[in-house]
Amino acid sequence: MPALKTEFAGDRGDLFQLAFRTGLLTVITFGLYRFWQTTRFRRWYWSSVRPGGTPMEYTGTGQEKLIGFLFAIILLAIYLALFNALAMLAAIFTSQGASAFLIYGLMLAPLSLIPVIFVARYRARRYIMSRSRWRGIRFAMSPGAWGYAWRACLYGLLVLLSFGLLLPLRTFQLEKYLTDRSWFGTARFTQFGHFGQLYGPVIPFLFCLYGTVAMMVYGVLNSSWTQIGTDQNGMPLFHISGTTWPFLAIYPAGLLILLFAAYYRVASFRIMASMKTLGDGLEFDIHPRTRSLVRIHILGSILTGVASGLAAALILALAFGVMAAVGVTSTDLVENPPVTLIVLTTAMAVMLILVFYNVFRQLFLTFPMVRHVAETLEIHEPELLETIRQRDREDTRDAGGFADALDVGAAF
Amino acid sequence: MxxxxxxxxxxxxxxxxxxxxxxxxxxxxxxxxxxxxxxxxxxxxxxxxxxxxxxxxxxxxxxxxxxxxxxxxxxxxxxxxxxxxxxxxxxxxxxxxxxxxxxxxxxLRPANGSLLKVLGMIGAAAAAFGAILFGLVPFMADRGAEMIPPQTEIALGQTYFEQVYPARGAHECSSPAGDAALAAMQARLTRGVALPFPLRTRVVSDPSLNATALPGGHVTLHRGLIEAAESPEEVAAVLAHEIGHVAHRDGMRAVLQGMGSFGIIGLLYGDFLGGSAAAVVTQQLITSSYSRDAEARADAYAHELLANAGVSPGALGVFFERLQDQGLDIELGVFQHLNTHPELLSRIEASAAAAGIGFVEAGPILSDAEWVALQNICGMAAPPAGGVKG
The missing domain is CATH 2.30.29.30 (Pleckstrin-homology domain (PH domain)/Phosphotyrosine-binding domain (PTB))
Structure with missing residues (x-):
């Protein structure tokens, strides 16, 4: 049997309508509709991706996402309250002065959330898998969110201690952890390969990072700083003499670091995708072109920024118009506008700007990205699919709610 | 086929x-x-x-x-x-x-939970957040404010003072005569009063109609407030109110309340850093609900302090009332918060009632010269009151 190719059937115009309509509904409902919005996005994207001509299917619901969110925020609020209390006690009993007090008080609770963020990511992915189907067969993910969280923290620490040299180890091990716990029906995915294979794409990023740090150190050592006063916020102002070019070169260097970070993400994704199998040797390939993804990334970000900026300007003009129009009917409103009117108009304007930002990000970033990746998916030896059987429906209590509460969800 | x-x-x-x-x-x-x-x-x-x-x-x-x-x-x-x-x-x-x-x-409609389940979860979430924000957090802040060593609190208040005002573009005001007037006012108000910390009252060049009690006995009067006052008794009334906050350690309590509720509001809006406008407004509403009792307590304390010092406790209400008539909002308190008018009204009434109980008038709190010195402590002649918003 020939390999199954994948077509992407989505149309940008339809997506615009969907994004705009659900965005407005989200504004009108003060954000409550966002659970249904996410669900509809997913249904649309899934049905656009058609491996072997058969659309994927997303079976999650907005209501279960809402319930999951409520469940998650209850647990998170209790968790946070506990850590806030601990932070308070630590600050009161162990700190000697004001700065120590502030450090304990402000650092402990955010730090306590770091593992939870990884738990949230894993559980969100698990929920999405459990609600995805292809050819009537369910995907799934085994439980293991805390295992993922401590690995992510540990490998993160290793990356820090090794000055980034072990970044490929972290990338690979986490991806392997996720892949090896993923299922399609009774068939399990397996990640093959070795983290050493990711060193190729990480070199430009590390090189650039080290170069920038070295440049800054050189700059600090070869220049003299004299304080010439403070600005209006009390921050010290310096006059720098001697070697000053490193301080100007930081801007292009920073851009390069971002660019190579994006390159590393894309290239490592591609390398690892080509080393996954399903079940007993069913091979599939995802081979997005690194250059295309980086181009989509950069161009998409620029287009999103420009379009959102224009939309924001328009919306703000409209908001001022509304306030002025209300003022026309009553001069009292102009001289002494009610706080509620200002708050409401501002809130609406901000939310609308966010809606447009999301619409444009969907159009210029998510859509081309998903399309490009999907179109490169190929399933070799499809006759091996015959060995796969259905699996039972699984319920995940939080339905990705932790990720929603902590705002660590994906693009949709 | x-x-x-x-x-x-x-x-x-x-x-x-x-x-x-x-x-x-x-x-x-x-x-x-x-x-x-x-x-x-x-x-x-x-x-x-x-x-x-x-x-x-x-x-x-x-x-x-x-x-x-x-x-x-x-x-x-x-x-x-x-x-x-x-x-x-x-x-x-x-x-x-x-x-x-x-x-x-x-x-196709995938199986959904019943509407009852949704409502049940909403109820449970409301109960959990209510219990944490209005039960646990204030409780912890109260206990914590009692436990913290005074030295730590004094140092913390100084840190806040050094950070808050420069960030707002304001600096500390000082002049020999003005400082002496302020010290005289403070001394008369606190005669025979035991406070948890030595009181440190300062005037800052901030134009807003505010006064603040930072942790550790650091009280600041904003320039805008002194300019809006028509008599030294009105300033003294506000200072007495702030001393009430110091006596009750409300500044520390507010800091601890902020610490205790960190990140919890943001969860509701799906941004746990709480950066969105909705999260900020909600946080502010909750903070103001915390401070409502503290304000009433500080008012009551101020009435007593004023009466002891031989100043009419009604001065606080008179000041509030005039500002309200001029359409100005005053924000006295631990930190700034939303003050609603019905509350201000009841505070004015409470002040008038306290004045009605009776006190022994002991003459003006500052001499005319002292009052002028205090008004000019920031180096400028006071512009006419009004047009300044808190």
């Missing part, structure tokens, strides 16, 4: 078409022929595998369509709301057969 059916007469009576079936057991594609048989509620769709000739029968009344397809060249149907089997129709003829047979085709 009709060759798989032996009886041409029968085939002519029913429309015939082909589609793909996924049986929900294996991901293997089966090619099936479609045929509608029976009528009314008993009508079924017969799906016959063209290779094995095995026949499935789906009740038409139970069939659902999978909604929200990205492109309308493919239509997907299910036998009912729960069955994982999928029928994929791409041919117009096959679709026509199905649509004619099922005029009211309903979209």
């Amino acid at each position: 009709l060759q798989s059916i032996g009886n041409p007469e029968f085939a002519a009576k029913t429309a015939m078409s082909y589609a793909e079936l996924y049986d929900g057991i294996s991901p293997v594609q089966q090619r099936v022929s479609l045929r509608v048989s029976g009528e009314g509620p008993q009508a079924v769709l017969e799906l016959k595998n063209v290779e094995t000739h095995a026949v499935l029968r789906w009740s038409l009344a139970d069939m659902r369509q999978v909604p929200d397809q990205a492109r309308d060249d493919t239509f997907i149907f299910t036998p009912d709301d729960t069955d994982p089997a999928r029928l994929v129709i791409r041919e117009a003829e096959a679709l026509r057969v199905l649509v004619l047979a099922i005029p009211e085709l309903r979209p």
Whole structure:
């Protein structure tokens, strides 16, 4: 049997309508509709991706996402309250002065959330898998969110201690952890390969990072700083003499670091995708072109920024118009506008700007990205699919709610 | 097209078409022929595998369509709301057969929890947040404010003072005569009063109509407030109110309350850093609810302090009332918070009531010269009151 190719059937115009309509509904409902919005996005994207001509299917619901969110925020609020209390006690009993007090008080609770963020990511992915189907067969993910969280923290620490040299180890091990716990029906995915294979794409990023740090150190050592006063916020102002070019070169260097970070993400994704199998040797390939993804990334970000900026300007003009129009009917409103009117108009304007930002990000970033990746998916030896059987429906209590509460969800 | 059916007469009576079936057991594609048989509620769709000739029968009344397809060249149907089997129709003829047979085709609705469950969860979330924000956090802040060593609190207040005002573009005001006047006012108010910390009162060049009690006895009077006052007694009333906050350690309590509620509001809006406008406004409303009792307590304390010092406790209410008449908002308190007018009214009434109880008038709190010195402590002649908003 020939390999199954994948077509992407989505149309940008339809997506615009969907994004705009659900965005407005989200504004009108003060954000409550966002659970249904996410669900509809997913249904649309899934049905656009058609491996072997058969659309994927997303079976999650907005209501279960809402319930999951409520469940998650209850647990998170209790968790946070506990850590806030601990932070308070630590600050009161162990700190000697004001700065120590502030450090304990402000650092402990955010730090306590770091593992939870990884738990949230894993559980969100698990929920999405459990609600995805292809050819009537369910995907799934085994439980293991805390295992993922401590690995992510540990490998993160290793990356820090090794000055980034072990970044490929972290990338690979986490991806392997996720892949090896993923299922399609009774068939399990397996990640093959070795983290050493990711060193190729990480070199430009590390090189650039080290170069920038070295440049800054050189700059600090070869220049003299004299304080010439403070600005209006009390921050010290310096006059720098001697070697000053490193301080100007930081801007292009920073851009390069971002660019190579994006390159590393894309290239490592591609390398690892080509080393996954399903079940007993069913091979599939995802081979997005690194250059295309980086181009989509950069161009998409620029287009999103420009379009959102224009939309924001328009919306703000409209908001001022509304306030002025209300003022026309009553001069009292102009001289002494009610706080509620200002708050409401501002809130609406901000939310609308966010809606447009999301619409444009969907159009210029998510859509081309998903399309490009999907179109490169190929399933070799499809006759091996015959060995796969259905699996039972699984319920995940939080339905990705932790990720929603902590705002660590994906693009949709 | 009709060759798989032996009886041409029968085939002519029913429309015939082909589609793909996924049986929900294996991901293997089966090619099936479609045929509608029976009528009314008993009508079924017969799906016959063209290779094995095995026949499935789906009740038409139970069939659902999978909604929200990205492109309308493919239509997907299910036998009912729960069955994982999928029928994929791409041919117009096959679709026509199905649509004619099922005029009211309903979209697939995956199993949902009941509305009761949603409401139950909303109730549970409200209860949990209420218990944490209005029970646990204030409780912890109260206990914590009692436990913290005074040295730490004094140092913390100094840190806040050094950070808050420069960030607002304000600096500390000082002049020998002004400082002496302020010290005289403070001394008369606190005569014989035991406070948890030595009081440190300062004037800052901030134009807003504010006064603040930072942790550790650091009280600041904003320039805008001194300019809006028409008599030293009004300033003294505000200072007495702030001393009330110091006596009750409300500044520390507010810091601890902020610490205790960190990140919890943001969860509701899906941004745990609380950066969104909605989260900020909610946080502020909750902070103001914390401080409501603290304000009333500080007012009561101020009334007592003023009466002891031989100043009318009504001065606080008089000041509030005039500012309100001028359309100015005053924000006295631990930190700035939303002050609603009904509350201000009740505070004015409480002040008048306290003045009614009686006190021994002991002369003006500052001499005229002292009062002028205090008004000019920031180096400028006071502009006429009004036009300054807190």
